[in-house]
């Protein structure tokens with residue numbers, strides 16, 4: 001595997017994460033540069049995306065690079081039966097770096113085994129979304145002034161939500177206290193709770209999203225129920241509206257609280273929250289541009 005790929009958030013040490021955050025702050029101050037002049041990046045999206053793909057493509061364009069790729073795998077030769085291996089090998093002939101989203105867990109890791117150019121995982125099934133995690137960390141650091149010792153409440157689909165899995169792993173370095181709010185069907189998987197216990201990270205689990213939790217939170221990380229991961233839509237219907245954050249629920253929350261959401265939201269954050277200064281999800285998505293500029297430049301060894 002190329003050392004500069006980013007497949008899992010664990011590919012970055014704590015020092016590397018902090019370095020990327022610092023680089024991202026530099027890109028936020030100056031997003032238009034020529035660092036990627038002469039470079040071609042391929043964005044291969046086998047699953048739908050708005051923010052991740054467009055922020056990556058904007059990041060590349062603003063740094064003077066070129067983008068090739070597809071946003072809809074049905075327009076690629078994978079529909080003719082071409083294997084992922086062959087697709088990655090072909091695209092490696094044309095591009096300097098591949099940014100890929102795939103519905104199969106482990107697809108990005110597999111891609112690193114069949115090419116020498118850097119692979120950036122833009123989401124693989126319910127597994128990992130490490131670039132989202134980096135922008136989440138950037139957003140947390142920017143709004144809280146620190147990453148250490150924060151009370152982080154994760155709400156919703158903690159089973160299939162890859163963003164919470166990656167974020168949990170990254171925060172292992174920063175002594176958080178976690179609150180996992182999910183129904184029985186969508187609990188944080190045991191492997192992640194085991195990682196918390198092994199690292200002496202306290203966590204609390206509840207199916208109730210009530211004032212006791214909201215009033216002590218520094219960050220509330222809302223998530224969408226991942227309809228596309230359910231094999232039985234009757235099960236999805238049972239849980240789809242369990243957690244909806246309304247503005248009145250924030251009345252007694254801490255001043256420093258910020259509401260994050262990787263987006264897209266369906267109805268888990270009421271629109272009356274949008275104008276609350278504690279709502280940060282749109283700014284969070286904007287931060288993705290700077291963080292992805294940092295990740296690509298770092299992966300190509302240019303910064």
Ligand code: CP
Nearest residue numbers: 049050051052262263
């Ligand atoms: N947060 C995120 O991954 O959004 P998209 O699915 O729109 O890329």
